[in-house]
Amino acid sequence: MQRLVFWLVYPFLWVISKFPFWLFYKVSDIIFFIVYYLVGYRRKVVMENLHLALPNRSEKEYKEISKGSFKHMCDMFLEMVKSISIPNKELKRRYTFTNISEIERIRELNKSIILICGHYASYEWVNALQLYGLDYKGYGIYKKVQNPHFDKMAKDIRQRFDGELITSSQATKTIKSNQDKGILGVYAIVADQTPKLGRAKYWSKFMGTTVPIFLGSEKLAKSLDMAVFYLHVEKKARGFYEATFVPITDNAAEEPAFKITNKFLTELESQIKKKPDYYLWTHKRWKHKDAPIPKDAIVFPRN
Structure with a gap:
């Protein structure tokens, strides 16, 4: 049944991906x-x-x-579909980076990078970074789709530009293996996820409300002494984005606990407050706000 659903839907998505952008966004308007x-x-x-x-x-x-x-959510979903066939040159024109030199600077330090993103503006087209000829392997850490056929499609779409997707459960093992082999990577992860309540060991305020906080990016970066950036993405016009690498640390292992996560949350909150339309508000980010905080949990302050 899952295979049937996939083969009924995929041709439709492929055709849409071939539409010129003026027509493509008309489809987005209809979906909206x-x-x-x-x-x-x-x-x-x-x-x-x-x-x-x-x-x-x-x-x-x-x-x-x-x-x-x-x-915006409908636009971003369809922009992922557009990645099925968008030419490299067109993607680079529509998703630009203001300071690639920051990535090159870290390369001189011979370090891998954790690139922390939020559900803001566009995180789907960040794989455009692979088109700039950097001496890094690009990885996206993602949550596996239940339908294996759609999961493969999502991976194929996001890996078109020589990047690689790894599941969150594989992330630590893959990164450690790459480090041991001397393979430098840029690992992009969307870090404003909601941890399951049973695994909610760390709590703090996000947009003024105390909720469980995902700390995986910080723990991973500190354990392997990686460099960390926040990806600040601005939507300049429909289908056009500008990304800036905001340095959080060059040496994660030397940072005090929670500093990396605090900086990420502060940067994301600033963007949300300035232009809230581009945040994914359908995400149930605050669903545990009324849940009792476990006695063994750590509630860390924001600064």
């Missing part, structure tokens, strides 16, 4: 209308998140942000 107005997908969740994370705004503002975030 269906998702937002007809289906009402997670509209309640989005409004609850907005009221919690961005208090003291008018209902008109909340509605505008909600609509804007759904429009």
Whole structure:
């Protein structure tokens, strides 16, 4: 059944990926209308998140942000589909980096890099970094899709530009193996995930509310003394993004506990507050806000 669903859907996605951008975004507009107005997908969740994370705004503002975030979400989903066939030159034109020199600087230190991203603007096209001829192997750490056929499609799409996807369960083993072999890599990870409550050992404030915090990126970087950057992505226009590497540390092992995570959260919060439309508000990031904090958990301060 899963194979059948895949082969029914994939040809449709392939055709859409071939559309010129003006028509491509018309399809996104149609999907937005269906998702937002007809289906009402997670509209309640989005409004609850907005009221919690961005208090003291008018209902008109909340509605505008909600609509804007759904429009952006539909664009970003289709932009992943566009990656099936987008030419390298076109991707580089649409997803630019302001300071590639920062990556080259770390290369001189002979270190691998953890590139921390949030569910903000575009994290799907970050694989454009592979098109710049850097002396690094690019990796994306992701959560495996349940349908194996769609999982393979997602991997094939994201690996078109000579990068490689590894599951979160494989990440530590793969990175340690690469380090032992002298293989330098840039490892991109979306780090504002919600840990399962049973594994929620670290808590802190995010957008003003105390919730479980994912600390995997920091722990991994510190254990292997990697360099860490936050990927600051701005949406300049529809289908155009500008990314900047914000240095967090060159020597993760030397940083005090929670400093890396604190810096990441501060950078992400700043972007969300400035232009909230481009955050993925459908994500149930604050679903554990009312859960009791385990006695053995660590609640670390934000600074």
